[in-house]
Amino acid sequence: MRKIYADAESALEGLTFDGMTVMSGGFGLCGIPENLIAALRDTGVKALTVISNNAGVDGFGLGQLLETRQIAKMISSYVGENKEFERQYLAGELQLEFNPQGTLAERIRAGGAGIPAFFTATGVGTLVAEGKEVRTFDGRDYVMETGLVADLSIVKAWKADERGNLVFRKTARNFNPMMATAGKVTVVEVEEIVPTGSLDPDAIHTPGVYVDRIIKGTFEKRIEQRTIRIRETA
Amino acid sequence: MRKIYADAESALEGLTFDGMTVMSGGFGLCGIPENLIAALRDTGVKALTVISNNAGVDGFGLGQLLETRQIAKMISSYVGENKEFERQYLAGELQLEFNPQGTLAERIRAGGAGIPAFFTATGVGTLVAEGKEVRTFDGRDYVMETGLVADLSIVKAWKADERGNLVFRKTARNFNPMMATAGKVTVVEVEEIVPTGSLDPDAIHTPGVYVDRIIKGTFEKRIEQRTIRIRETA
Amino acid sequence: MPRTREQLAERAAQELQDGFYVNLGIGIPTLVANYIPAGMEVTLQSENGMLGMGPFPYDEDVDPDLINAGKQTITEIPESAYFSSADSFAMIRGGHINLSILGAMEVAENGDIANWMIPGKLVKGMGGAMDLVAGVKRVVVVMEHANKHGQSKVLKACTLPLTGTGVVSRIITDLCVFDVKPGGAGLELIELAEGVTLDEVAARTEAAYSISQTLKAAA
Amino acid sequence: MPRTREQLAERAAQELQDGFYVNLGIGIPTLVANYIPAGMEVTLQSENGMLGMGPFPYDEDVDPDLINAGKQTITEIPESAYFSSADSFAMIRGGHINLSILGAMEVAENGDIANWMIPGKLVKGMGGAMDLVAGVKRVVVVMEHANKHGQSKVLKACTLPLTGTGVVSRIITDLCVFDVKPGGAGLELIELAEGVTLDEVAARTEAAYSISQTLKAAA
Numbered sequence: 001m002r003k004i005y006a007d008a009e010s011a012l013e014g015l016t017f018d019g020m021t022v023m024s025g026g027f028g029l030c031g032i033p034e035n036l037i038a039a040l041r042d043t044g045v046k047a048l049t050v051i052s053n054n055a056g057v058d059g060f061g062l063g064q065l066l067e068t069r070q071i072a073k074m075i076s077s078y079v080g081e082n083k084e085f086e087r088q089y090l091a092g093e094l095q096l097e098f099n100p101q102g103t104l105a106e107r108i109r110a111g112g113a114g115i116p117a118f119f120t121a122t123g124v125g126t127l128v129a130e131g132k133e134v135r136t137f138d139g140r141d142y143v144m145e146t147g148l149v150a151d152l153s154i155v156k157a158w159k160a161d162e163r164g165n166l167v168f169r170k171t172a173r174n175f176n177p178m179m180a181t182a183g184k185v186t187v188v189e190v191e192e193i194v195p196t197g198s199l200d201p202d203a204i205h206t207p208g209v210y211v212d213r214i215i216k217g218t219f220e221k222r223i224e225q226r227t228i229r230i231r232e233t234a
Numbered sequence: 235m236r237k238i239y240a241d242a243e244s245a246l247e248g249l250t251f252d253g254m255t256v257m258s259g260g261f262g263l264c265g266i267p268e269n270l271i272a273a274l275r276d277t278g279v280k281a282l283t284v285i286s287n288n289a290g291v292d293g294f295g296l297g298q299l300l301e302t303r304q305i306a307k308m309i310s311s312y313v314g315e316n317k318e319f320e321r322q323y324l325a326g327e328l329q330l331e332f333n334p335q336g337t338l339a340e341r342i343r344a345g346g347a348g349i350p351a352f353f354t355a356t357g358v359g360t361l362v363a364e365g366k367e368v369r370t371f372d373g374r375d376y377v378m379e380t381g382l383v384a385d386l387s388i389v390k391a392w393k394a395d396e397r398g399n400l401v402f403r404k405t406a407r408n409f410n411p412m413m414a415t416a417g418k419v420t421v422v423e424v425e426e427i428v429p430t431g432s433l434d435p436d437a438i439h440t441p442g443v444y445v446d447r448i449i450k451g452t453f454e455k456r457i458e459q460r461t462i463r464i465r466e467t468a
Numbered sequence: 469m470p471r472t473r474e475q476l477a478e479r480a481a482q483e484l485q486d487g488f489y490v491n492l493g494i495g496i497p498t499l500v501a502n503y504i505p506a507g508m509e510v511t512l513q514s515e516n517g518m519l520g521m522g523p524f525p526y527d528e529d530v531d532p533d534l535i536n537a538g539k540q541t542i543t544e545i546p547e548s549a550y551f552s553s554a555d556s557f558a559m560i561r562g563g564h565i566n567l568s569i570l571g572a573m574e575v576a577e578n579g580d581i582a583n584w585m586i587p588g589k590l591v592k593g594m595g596g597a598m599d600l601v602a603g604v605k606r607v608v609v610v611m612e613h614a615n616k617h618g619q620s621k622v623l624k625a626c627t628l629p630l631t632g633t634g635v636v637s638r639i640i641t642d643l644c645v646f647d648v649k650p651g652g653a654g655l656e657l658i659e660l661a662e663g664v665t666l667d668e669v670a671a672r673t674e675a676a677y678s679i680s681q682t683l684k685a686a687a
Numbered sequence: 688m689p690r691t692r693e694q695l696a697e698r699a700a701q702e703l704q705d706g707f708y709v710n711l712g713i714g715i716p717t718l719v720a721n722y723i724p725a726g727m728e729v730t731l732q733s734e735n736g737m738l739g740m741g742p743f744p745y746d747e748d749v750d751p752d753l754i755n756a757g758k759q760t761i762t763e764i765p766e767s768a769y770f771s772s773a774d775s776f777a778m779i780r781g782g783h784i785n786l787s788i789l790g791a792m793e794v795a796e797n798g799d800i801a802n803w804m805i806p807g808k809l810v811k812g813m814g815g816a817m818d819l820v821a822g823v824k825r826v827v828v829v830m831e832h833a834n835k836h837g838q839s840k841v842l843k844a845c846t847l848p849l850t851g852t853g854v855v856s857r858i859i860t861d862l863c864v865f866d867v868k869p870g871g872a873g874l875e876l877i878e879l880a881e882g883v884t885l886d887e888v889a890a891r892t893e894a895a896y897s898i899s900q901t902l903k904a905a906a
Contacts, residue, residue, distance in 0.1 A: 002706060002728070027516045027553065028539040030532060053553070080592035090590065098591070101515065102557025102599030109554040110352070114780030114822055116371035118344070118352040120561060121602040125633035127585075128598060137350035137380070146371070158533075163730075163739075163766040169436060170550055172533040174516050177552045181781060197765030202403060203437035204768040205552075207738045209708045209730070209783050221532035227540040229524040236487065236509070261735045261772065262758040264751060287772070314811035324809065332810070335734065336776025336818030343773040348561030348603055354780060355821040359852035361804075362817060392752075397511075397520075397547040404769055406752040408735050411771045415562060431546030438549040439771075441519045443489045443511070443564050455751035461759040463743040 003164050003214050004193060008039035011187050011213045015152055016045040019072075023108065023150040023179040024052040024062060028081070028224050031172030032061045035189045035217035036154040041065050047072040051108070051150060053101060053175055055079040060222050069093070075148070077101035081224065100128060103145050105178060110147035112181025112210075117146045153183025156217075157206070160190040161197070164211030165204045173205065180210045189217035237398050237448050238427060242273035245421050245447045249386055250279040253306075257342065257384040257413040258286040258296060262315070262458050265406030266295045269423045269451035270388040275299050281306040285342070285384060287335060287409055289313040294456050303327070309382070311335035315458065334362060337379050339412060344381035346415025346444075351380045387417025390451075391440070394422060395430040398445030399438045407439065414444045423451035469663045470613070470642035478503045479661075480569050480610045480640050484510050491515060491560065491600055493570035494538045496610050500569055511547065513565055515596040517556045520548035537596060557596070561603040568604035570597065572611050572636075574626045577655050577675045579636040579648040581609060582628035594631060601632035613641035613672055620674035622646065622655070644669050646677060656680050688882045689832070689861035697722045698880075699788050699829045699859050703729050710734060710779070710819055712789035713757045715829050719788055730766065732784055734815040736775045739767035756815060776815070780822040787823035789816065791830050791855075793845045796874050796894045798855040798867040800828060801847035813850060820851035832860035832891055839893035841865065841874070863888050865896060875899050 005011035022040065026032030037056075040048075041064050048071045055074055056062035065071050066084045073095035079085055088094040099107065100122045110118055119142035123129050133144040155176045158169035166188060168176055180186045188211050239245035256274065260266030271290075274282075275298050282305045289308055290296035299305050300318045307329035313319055322328040333341065334356045344352055353376035357363050367378040389410045392403035400422060402410055414420045427450050471479060476496050481503030484490065491513045492498050501523075504510045512521040514536040521536060522543035529543065536542045551559075559565060572583040581601055584594040601607050615621055622639060639646040645659035655677035657669060666679070690698060695715050700722030703709065710732045711717050720742075723729045731740040733755040740755060741762035748762065755761045770778075778784060791802040800820055803813040820826050834840055841858060858865040864878035874896035876888060885898070 028535065030516075030535045030539070076593060078593035078595040086590055098593045100594055100598035101553065101596035102561055102603070105553040105557050106347075106349070106561075109777075112781050112783075113340075113777035114782060115340070115352050115354060116374075116376055117369075118349050120349060122561060122599045124602065125580075126598060126630045128594075135351075140350075142350055161766070165766065165768050167436070168550075170531065170533040170544070171514070171516050171518050171535055173436075173550055174553045178554045181777070181783070199768075200437065201739075201763055201767040202401070202407075202769050203434070204770075205436075207768040207770060207778070208766065209732070209738055209778060223530065223532050223541060224535070224539040225541065226530060227524045227542075228527045228530060231526050262754065264735075264754045264758070310812060312812035312814040320809055332812050334813055334817035335772065335815035336780055336822070339772040339776050340780075343558075346562050346564075347558035348563060356780060356818045358821065359799075360817060360849045362813075395547070399547065399549050402769075404750065404752040404763070405733070405735050405737050405754055407769055408772045412773045415558070415564070435520075435544055435548040436550050438551075441549040441551060441559070442547065443513070443519055443559060457749065457751050457760060458754070458758040459760065460749060461743045461761075462746045462749060465745050 003211060004162060005213050005215050008035040008189065008215055008217065009042065011215045012036065012039050012043060015185055016040065016043045018046045020045065020151040021049040021051065023153040023183055024050055025155045025174065025176035025179045027053055027174035029057065029061055029222050031156050031174050031176055033154040033156040033189050034219055035215065036187060037061060037064060040154065041068055041070065046070055049073040051075045051148060053077050053104060055082050055085045057081045057224065058083050073097065075099060077104050105175060107145055107148040108175065108178040108182045111149040112178060115147050117144050119144050148182060150183045153179040153186040155180045155186060155188045157188055157190045159192045159194050159199065160188060160211065160214045161194050161199050163196050164208030164214060165199055166206035166211060167199055167203065168205050177206050180206045185212050186210055187213040189215050191219065192216065237445060238396060239447050239449050242269040242423065242449055242451065243276065245449045246270065246273050246277055249419055250274065250277045252279055253281045254279065254385040255283040255285065257387040257417055258284055259389045259408065259410035259413045261287055261408035263291065263295055263456050265390050265408050265410055267388040267390040267423050268453055269449065270421060271295060271298060274388065275302055275304065280304055283307040285309045285382060287311050287338060289316050289319045291315045291458065292317050307331065309333060311338050339409060341379055341382040342409065342412040342416045345383040346412060349381050351378050353378050382416060384417045387413040387420040389414045389420060389422045391422055391424045393426045393428050393433065394424040394445065394448045395428050395433050397430050398442030398448060399433055400440035400445060401433055401437065402439050411440050414440045419446050420444055421447040423449050425453065426450065471661045474499065476610050476640060476642060480608065483567060483569065483608050484508060488566040489513055489564065491565050491568045491604060495571045497569040497571060498538065515556050515560060517551050517553050518548060520545050557599050560599050563603060563605055565604045567606050567608065568600045569608050569610055570600065572609045572621065574621050574623055574628050575609050575636050575639050576623050576626045578652045579634040580626045581631045581636050582626040583631050585629045587629065597631050601635040606637050607635050608638045608640060609636050610640045613643040620672055622673050622675045624675050643672065654678065657683060690880045693718065695829050695859060695861060699827065702786060702788065702827050703727060707785040708732055708783065710784050710787045710823060714790045716788040716790060717757065734775050734779060736770050736772050737767060739764050776818050779818050782822060782824055784823045786825045786827065787819045788827050788829055789819065791828045791840065793840050793842055793847050794828050794855050794858050795842050795845045797871045798853040799845045800850045800855050801845040802850050804848045806848065816850050820854040825856050826854050827857045827859060828855050829859045832862040839891055841892050841894045843894050862891060873897065876902060878902065
C-alpha cells in the first residue's frame with residue numbers, strides 16, 4: 001500500500017518546484033489526469049514546461065494551468081482548442097515547441113527507455129528538421145530526434161493494483177503509458193484501485209515499476225466533440 | 235478468414251528463397267514457432283540469415299535448421315545450448331553476430347517502427363561498439379545501433395482471432411511481438427484461433443495489421459531446465 | 469460540374485482495396501468511410517491508438533474514453549484493438565498502414581504537401597500529419613482544386629511550409645485526378661470529373677502536368 | 688574463513704532495500720532470492736519479460752510458458768506482470784531497475800567488468816549482461832575472490848573483453864567487500880568476511896585499494 005495516497009494534493013507533495021518539466025497524459029480531453037492537473041494548479045508551482053500532446057480547452061484540463069499562467073512552455077503536436085492559449089502565445093507570454101505527434105510519442109518512449117536519440121523520416125525537409133542532424137540510411141533521409149524525460153509525469157489510467165500495475169481503457173490509453181516511463185517520478189490517478197493479483201498479468205499495460213504514487217480520482221470526462229448517429233426508427 | 239492457412243507448409247508457400255533473412259521468435263525453447271521452424275526446414279531453403287535470441291538445442295527448434303545446414307548466419311545474444319552449433323561455428327561453416335539481448339530486442343522493435351538507427355549505452359567500451367559510431371549525449375557515451383527487418387518473421391502466439399489480432403501467454407511473449415512487426419511478411423502459429431470479437435480489445439498484444447498468415451499448430455513445448463521445489467510434507 | 473464533398477469522398481473510396489489498413493484524415497477524408505464497398509474488408513486506423521474504428525455511436529452509447537484522432541466520439545467493432553500512441557505511430561512510421569487519405573492546402577508537382585501552417589496565421593500544430601505522410605505506404609490527397617481565393621492548390625512548388633517532401637502519390641480534386649509520377653517525374657492527369665473539360669483543368673492548375681493516354685471521364 | 692556460496696548470497700541480500708526492483712544474474716546471484724528479509728518488499732525482474740518473479744514451481748505446476756532468464760521454470764505471484772523483451776530492456780536501459788546483482792570473471796579498480804567471453808574459448812554470447820550493467824541504477828558483483836587457478840579476479844585492469852566500463856558499484860567476494868568509488872577514484876575495502884585478515888586480502892588482490900576507516904568484520 002506504500003504507493004497509494006489519499007488524494008491528488010498529498011500525492012504531489014514534495015514533488016513540485018518552479019521551472020520543472022511535467023509530462024501530462026491524454027489526447028484532447030480523453031484520458032487526461034483531471035485530478036492531478038487541478039492539484040498541480042493548486043500547488044502554485046510556476047514556470048512549468050509541460051509536455052502534452054494538446055493543451056486542453058479553456059477552463060478544463062491544461063487550460064486550467066494556462067489560465068493561472070503557470071506554464072512557460074508547451075511541447076505539443078496540436079493546440080487548437082484553447083483561446084487563452086492563443087492569447088498568451090500571440091502575446092509572446094508562452095513558448096511553444098511543436099513536435100509531430102508520432103515523433104513526440106517516440107521521444108517520450110525513448111526517454112523512458114534510455115535512448116538519448118533516434119532517427120525518423122518524419123519531418124525531413126520541413127521546419128521540424130531545421131537545426132537537426134539529417135542522415136541518409138539506405139538511400140532515404142532521416143532526422144535525428146532526442147529522447148524526452150520529465151521531472152514529473154502525471155498519468156490517468158483506468159485501474160491500478162496496490163503495486164502500481166496499470167490498465168488503461170480504450171483510446172484513453174494514448175500517451176499515458178509512455179509518459180509513465182519517462183517521469184523521474186510518476187503519479188497516477190485511476191478510476192479504481194483493485195487488490196494486487198486481480199489484474200490479468202498478461203494484460204497489464206504498465207508494470208508497477210514505473211508507478212511511484214497512485215490516487216483514486218473522480219472524473220468529469222468532458223467530451224470535446226460529441227458525434228452521434230441517429231437510430232433509424234421503423 | 236483470408237489470413238488463416240491449413241498448415242505450416244501452406245502458410246510458407248511462396249515466401250521462401252535462398253539467402254533470405256528470417257526472424258524466429260522465442261527465448262530459449264519458450265515461445266518458439268515449432269511448427270513453422272519444422273516447415274521451414276522442409277522447404278529446403280538454404281543460406282538463411284536467422285535472427286533469433288537463441289539457436290535452439292540439438293534436434294529441436296532452430297537446432298533442426300542447423301542440422302540440415304540451412305543456416306549461414308545467426309544474429310543472436312546467446313547460443314549456449316547447441317553442440318551442432320558449436321561444431322559448425324568452430325569449423326567456420328556458420329557466421330555469428332552477437333548482439334546484447336536488449337540491443338537485439340530494440341533493433342527489431344526499431345526495424346518494425348521505421349527507425350533506422352538509435353543510440354544506446356549498452357556495449358560502449360566493449361567489442362560490441364567496435365566499428366560503430368559513439369556519441370556523447372549529456373556527458374555519457376552511447377553507441378549507434380541500426381534497426382533490423384527480415385524477409386519473413388515466424389512467430390508463436392497463444393491465441394489469434396481471424397483478423398490476426400494476437401495474444402501471447404506469460405513469458406512465451408518475449409521476442410515474438412517485435413518480430414511480428416519487423417517481417418516484410420509475418421506468419422504466426424497459435425494454439426487456438428478464436429472468432430473475431432472474442433479477444434478483449436484492450437488486451438491485444440499484436441494488432442492484426444502485423445499478421446499476414448496464421449496457422450493453428452500442435453506443440454511439444456520442450457522444457458530446457460525443469461527446476462522445481464519439493465512440497466514439504468507434514 | 470465539379471465534384472461535391474460527398475462525390476470527392478466517393479471517388480476517394482475507389483482507392484481502397486480489399487484487406488487494406490487505412491488512415492483517414494479530418495474533413496472530406498473522414499467521409500470516405502461511408503463509401504467502403506460492401507463486402508470489402510477495410511480496417512480503419514486512428515492514430516491516437518486504435519485499429520478497427522467503428523461508426524459514430526448512438527446517443528446512449530457515447531463513451532468519453534473512445535474517440536478518434538479528430539476527437540470525435542466513435543465506437544468499437546469486433547476486430548478493434550487499442551494501443552498506445554507510441555505503438556500507433558510505430559505502426560504508421562514503420563510502413564504498416566497501406567493508405568492514408570488526407571486533405572491539403574497545397575500539393576506540388578514533385579509530391580510535396582503543405583497542410584499544417586500558414587505563416588502569419590495562428591498555427592495549431594501538425595498533429596500526426598507529418599508522421600502519416602512520411603510513414604504510410606501510399607498517400608492520396610483529396611481536396612478542392614482551388615483555395616477560397618480561386619487560386620490553384622496544385623502547384624509547381626508549394627509556397628507554404630511543408631508537411632512532407634515527395635510523399636503524395638495521387639491528388640483527387642473536385643475537377644480531376646492527378647498521379648504524381650515517381651522520382652520527381654511530375655504530374656499526370658488521369659481522370660476528369662464528369663462535365664469538366666481539359667481546358668477547365670488547364671485554366672485552374674498552376675502546376676505543369678502531362679495527360680494520360682488513357683484519360684477517361686469519370687463515370 | 689572464506690564465505691560459502693550461500694553466505695555470499697546472504698551477504699549480497701544486504702544490498703536489497705524495501706521497495707526495490709531487482710534483477711539477479713545466473714549462479715550465486717539467483718540464490719539471493721532465498722535471503723530477502725521477511726516483510727521487505729522486493730520485486731524481481733526477469734529480463735526475458737517478467738516483473739514479480741515467484742519461486743520454482745511444484746512438480747505438477749511446471750509451465751513451459753513460464754521461465755526466467757536462466758531458462759528455469761518459475762512461477763507467478765500476485766504482483767506479476769508480463770511484457771515483451773523489448774519492453775523489458777526498455778525498463779533496464781531506462782534505469783528503472785534499482786539493483787542488479789551479477790557474477791563476474793574479472794572486475795577492475797575503475798568499475799570495469801568482464802563476464803562474458805574468454806578469448807580462445809567458445810563464446811556463448813553476452814545475453815542481457817551488457818544491457819544490465821549499462822542500464823541498471825546500481826550494479827553489485829558477487830563472486831569468488833580468485834579464479835580456479837588462484838589468481839585474483841579483482842584487478843588493476845580487466846584482461847578479458849569487457850561487458851561494461853565503469854559500471855560496478857560494489858564487489859562482494861568470499862573474502863571481503865569493496866566499494867568502487869565514483870569517478871574512477873579506485874576501490875575501498877569496506878568489510879572483511881569473518882576470520883579473514885587484511886593481510887589475506889592484500890595477498891590475494893591484484894588491484895590497489897584503500898581501506899575504509901570504518902572497516903568492520905562482518906557479523
